[in-house]
Amino acid sequence: xxxxxxxxxxxxxxxxxxxxxxxxxxxxxxxxxxxxxxxxxxxxxxxxxxxxxxxxxxxxxxxxxxxxxxxxxxxxxxxxxxxxxxxxxxxxxxxxxxxxxxxxxxxxxxxxxxxxxxxxxxxxxxxxxxxxxxxxxxxxxxxxxxxxxxxxxxxxxxxxxxxxxxxxxxxxxxxxxxxxxxxxxxxxxxxxxxxxxxxxxxxxxxxxxxxxxxxxxxxxxxxxxxxxxxxxxxxxxxxxxxxxxxxxxxxxxxxxxxxxxxxxxxxxxxxxxxxxxxxxxxxxxxxxxxxxxxxxxxxxxxxxxxxxxxxxxxxxxxxxxxxxxxxxxxxxxxxxxxxxxxxxxxxxxxxxxxxxxxxxxxxxxxxxxxxxxxxxxxxxxxxxxxxxxxxxxxxxxxxxxxxxxxxxxxxxxxxxxxxxxxxxxxxxxxxxxxxxxxxxxxxxxxxxxxxxxxxxxxxxxxxxxxxxxxxxxxxxxxxxxxxxxxxxxxxxxxxxxxxxxxxxxxxxxxxxxxxxxxxxxxxxxxxxxxxxxxxxxxxxxxxxxxxxxxxx
Ligand code: ATP
Ligand code: MG
Numbered sequence: 337x338x339x340x341x342x343x344x345x346x347x348x349x350x351x352x353x354x355x356x357x358x359x360x361x362x363x364x365x366x367x368x369x370x371x372x373x374x375x376x377x378x379x380x381x382x383x384x385x386x387x388x389x390x391x392x393x394x395x396x397x398x399x400x401x402x403x404x405x406x407x408x409x410x411x412x413x414x415x416x417x418x419x420x421x422x423x424x425x426x427x428x429x430x431x432x433x434x435x436x437x438x439x440x441x442x443x444x445x446x447x448x449x450x451x452x453x454x455x456x457x458x459x460x461x462x463x464x465x466x467x468x469x470x471x472x473x474x475x476x477x478x479x480x481x482x483x484x485x486x487x488x489x490x491x492x493x494x495x496x497x498x499x500x501x502x503x504x505x506x507x508x509x510x511x512x513x514x515x516x517x518x519x520x521x522x523x524x525x526x527x528x529x530x531x532x533x534x535x536x537x538x539x540x541x542x543x544x545x546x547x548x549x550x551x552x553x554x555x556x557x558x559x560x561x562x563x564x565x566x567x568x569x570x571x572x573x574x575x576x577x578x579x580x581x582x583x584x585x586x587x588x589x590x591x592x593x594x595x596x597x598x599x600x601x602x603x604x605x606x607x608x609x610x611x612x613x614x615x616x617x618x619x620x621x622x623x624x625x626x627x628x629x630x631x632x633x634x635x636x637x638x639x640x641x642x643x644x645x646x647x648x649x650x651x652x653x654x655x656x657x658x659x660x661x662x663x664x665x666x667x668x669x670x671x672x673x674x675x676x677x678x679x680x681x682x683x684x685x686x687x688x689x690x691x692x693x694x695x696x697x698x699x700x701x702x703x704x705x706x707x708x709x710x711x712x713x714x715x716x717x718x719x720x721x722x723x724x725x726x727x728x729x730x731x732x733x734x735x736x737x738x739x740x741x742x743x744x745x746x747x748x749x750x751x752x753x754x755x756x757x758x759x760x761x762x763x764x765x766x767x768x769x770x771x772x773x774x775x776x777x778x779x780x781x782x783x784x785x786x787x788x789x790x791x792x793x794x795x796x797x798x799x800x801x802x803x804x805x806x807x808x809x810x811x812x813x814x815x816x817x818x819x820x821x822x823x824x825x826x827x828x829x830x831x832x833x834x835x836x837x838x839x840x841x842x843x844x845x846x847x848x849x850x851x852x853x854x855x856x857x858x859x860x861x862x863x864x865x866x867x868x869x870x871x872x873x874x875x876x877x878x879x880x881x882x883x884x885x886x887x888x
Contacts, residue, residue, distance in 0.1 A: 360392030370602030552581035597807035632863025632879035
């Protein structure tokens with residue numbers, strides 16, 4: 337497929353043509369403080385995709401400069417997800433491996449008179465910073481001598497101070513119209529064990545200082561990030577320049593991806609997981625890569641979706657139905673067709689000989705005949721869907737009702753003659769007759785019926801659990817509105833987002849493996865759940881239903 341153009345590609349092309357760059361190096365820099373979500377997939381596709389297109393390289397770099405929130409579990413999950421999405425990194429790096437170098441560059445800034453140790457508290461620093469309309473105020477510690485700063489910074493490093501007692505700040509401009517340049521904090525004290533460096537450090541670099549250095553150390557040429565970092569670009573360039581880095585990476589911002597009816601930021605996802613609104617980071621209702629994978633979305637579908645959503649500066653909330661469209665497209669020719677009854681209602685075919693079984697032929701995928709055929713048993717007792725029967729149907733109801741005839745997919749016409757109810761008046765069984773003349777595949781044209789139902793044979797069927805999903809968050813724009821309107825997304829959690837049903841499936845599915853995908857006739861695409869499936873029972877997650885009103 338020819339890749340569409342976008343503004344980042346245009347910049348890279350110009351850089352290569354003008355000789356400003358002779359190669360392209362990008363990086364995907366997740367902080368290992370949570371699992372990846374589909375927004376990260378956009379960043380992955382862009383970073384790996386662009387490097388690939390221009391013969392460059394891409395690093396996977398863990399931006400692990402905050403020991404308080406990071407964990408090895410997240411590192412492992414992120415690697416798994418990037419690989420699963422289909423990408424191979426060239427270098428695998430940890431920002432924490434550069435802590436020595438970062439420290440040395442901070443010392444260089446102090447020596448150049450461009451950084452100072454400040455004793456103001458976090459609150460005071462905020463107060464002194466000023467606002468968009470008012471300039472900031474200089475800290476009384478701003479003019480410490482280079483010697484004093486060097487000594488204090490070294491003592492910070494040697495863990496002589498408590499958390500928050502001192503910070504290192506870049507000395508830039510307290511009256512800059514860009515608040516990011518009003519002497520940003522570049523190092524803070526945190527007595528905490530780091531997942532990679534252990535207890536070696538008790539001072540940690542701030543993101544705005546660390547990130548440009550990480551990029552420069554790795555020789556990244558184009559540092560792609562989301563637009564909330566746009567105002568930090570002047571600081572990014574200042575750090576690279578004043579720290580006298582050899583490489584000069586360029587930061588370019590693109591718009592974040594959001595989906596309707598979900599939340600995306602790791603903080604919110606983490607809250608949903610920790611407060612048990614969902615069953616782990618890989619809950620099939622979450623927009624995490626591991627959740628989408630467990631639900632049954634394919635890497636191909638996610639990549640195509642992200643590409644179709646496009647690369648622009650704008651922040652976009654994309655209709656989740658668009659993602660569903662791409663998984664249907666991907667599975668159409670790949671997923672075997674099968675039948676499953678989610679809410680079973682027994683049907684006895686009274687004129688079918690007792691004890692007899694016939695094995696009917698059915699195509700595995702009529703849209704892809706190469707997939708061959710399967711055998712489906714048929715006998716005197718079958719299950720149909722409860723929804724496919726109505727005792728007193730409205731006009732234009734073509735499914736089962738007393739006196740009506742329907743087609744059973746791959747089998748025969750059956751006619752409903754009698755309705756059996758329990759003591760509460762609930763329908764528990766239908767008595768039907770079949771017409772042997774109408775067998776599927778024999779070319780019977782004697783009469784027509786309007787309804788075609790799916791079914792499974794009652795004596796051979798396997799038990800199965802079906803998990804049906806609705807959006808987790810009721811509010812369409814939850815991710816973007818939440819903070820602005822100061823309302824909690826937790827109030828918007830859909831209590832009916834998961835429905836669990838126990839039904840039956842065709843016996844030929846008994847060897848299905850976790851992550852196998854099927855199209856159940858009339859019900860949609862399903863994935864064999866890797867977490868809940870056991871030797872005895874397959875558990876299916878519905879990925880998507882069959883139809884959508886969504887048009888690209
Ligand atoms: P979150 O706010 O969800 O926690 P983050 O930006 O803090 O995300 P990082 O781990 O720092 O997460 O992100 C790694 C990379 O992925 C960054 O370059 C970031 O800009 C990008 N990214 C994160 N979320 C999105 C998104 N929704 N759309 C596009 N890119 C994203
Ligand atoms: Mg972050």
